Amino acid sequence: MVPNYQRIVVFRLGRVRPPKGPGVVLILPLIDQWQKVDLRTRAFNIPPCKVTTKDGGLVSVGADIQFRIWSPVMSVVAVQDLNASTRLTAQKAMTHNLSKKTVREIQTERLKLAEHLSMDVNEMTRPWGLEVDRVELTLESVLKGPDDSLSGPVIMPPSMPGLEGIAGPIQQLAMHFLGNSGVSQPREGLGDTVSFVDEQGPPASAGVKRVSVEELLAAVELRLSEQLVQQVGACFQFQILRDGLVNNYFVDLSKGSGKVGAGTVAEPSVTLQMSEEDLLALFLGTLRPFAAYTSGRLKVHGELRTAMKLEELVKLIRPQ
Structure with a gap:
């Protein structure tokens, strides 16, 4: 008699049989060997x-x-x-x-x-x-404690003309995508979390801030074009882990001039699952898609070759 939370795995003459149970299970003496498996957490x-x-x-x-x-x-x-x-x-x-x-x-x-x-x-x-x-x-x-020589904030340069009224991290991202050569890039080896310190602002607003996924997608949307769609030709569905929840975003570069936004698409070319920090690191250049995939930080559902087109997208959007 097998209870509801157990199953019996039977080996008949050495060959495994499908699991049996719950309820009454018949075992052939001298022919069957069996082992109980508990399914409870x-x-x-x-x-x-x-x-x-x-x-x-x-x-x-x-x-x-x-x-x-x-x-x-x-x-x-x-x-x-x-x-x-x-x-x-x-x-x-x-x-x-x-x-x-x-x-x-x-x-x-x-x-x-x-x-x-x-x-x-x-x-x-x-x-x-x-x-x-x-x-x-x-x-x-x-x-x-950590070694002070191996850590430190990224200092923002003087404000770019026309962006004085924008908040610190958004200004940093805008300057990054507009190709300002004076923007300090994150140093290699300091991790995938990018922090910013605005020394130009008042002391009360100075501190560690992060660029959100929505701000990143807004910057990506400014760079969409038909030429970009022709070069990439794929629709990316992102499943982003944030605070224990999965948030869905998409970058559709399969038709027209392309579009980005929150939510899901009907038939994405590939679905990518990662954390919010890793997504930001991909577009900011501190993490490469293939390295994220091989390390297990990027989960791919679909064709891997199509997923690696994400690196081509990042190169086209990010100034060299």
């Missing part, structure tokens, strides 16, 4: 481990992970010890991802980092018939 804890961050800091970080089995047969056939393998995979993915972040990003963006970690672990454990439902990072302590 389980959890485990990754004990705090030391991680050296991108800016030279040292932090102690742990995680709580919840997972469930969606394919009983794969969970039995693909891996010998499912719990141990999942724990080791999640721990390695956590240390690998956090080593690419700064101490400040780990402190302030744990929810987004947990989303990226969940996606990375799912990619590795999906062939095992396992799915991670929730990841929660716990920052125990900062054992060593």
Whole structure:
């Protein structure tokens, strides 16, 4: 008798059979071998481990992970010890991802980092018939502060004529797309999060700001043309992760003069899934599409060749 939350994987003369249950299951003695699989959500804890961050800091970080089995047969056939393998995979993915972040990003963006970690672990454990439902990072302590020489804000140059009344990050983006050679570009190796400090404004407005996706798309819309559509010829659907939610945007360069906006399109050429920071980094030139894809930060649904046309789009929009 198999309860509703379990399944039985049967091997008949060494060959796996479809999972059986719930309810009454008949087993042939001496011919069938069987194993129970629990489909309920389980959890485990990754004990705090030391991680050296991108800016030279040292932090102690742990995680709580919840997972469930969606394919009983794969969970039995693909891996010998499912719990141990999942724990080791999640721990390695956590240390690998956090080593690419700064101490400040780990402190302030744990929810987004947990989303990226969940996606990375799912990619590795999906062939095992396992799915991670929730990841929660716990920052125990900062054992060593970051090296000051490896971090620092990007200083804005004097205001461009005609843009004095525009807010700091929007002005920076406008100057970037208008081809002002005096705009300071983000230095390589400082991460994919771009921050701006407006030293020309009053002290009360100075601080770290970010360009939103909507502001970026508004700047992209100014560069649309029929020539751009002829060179790219594809419709990109973006699924952007922001604060645990998926926001949809599109850049349609398949007909006319092209258009951009929020929402979904009926038949996109390719669908791209990434975080908001990674999308901004792509268009600001600090992250290349192929590097984002190979590192798992860019998820592609569709033809990869079409997805890589995004790099051509970025080159045409961004001044060289």
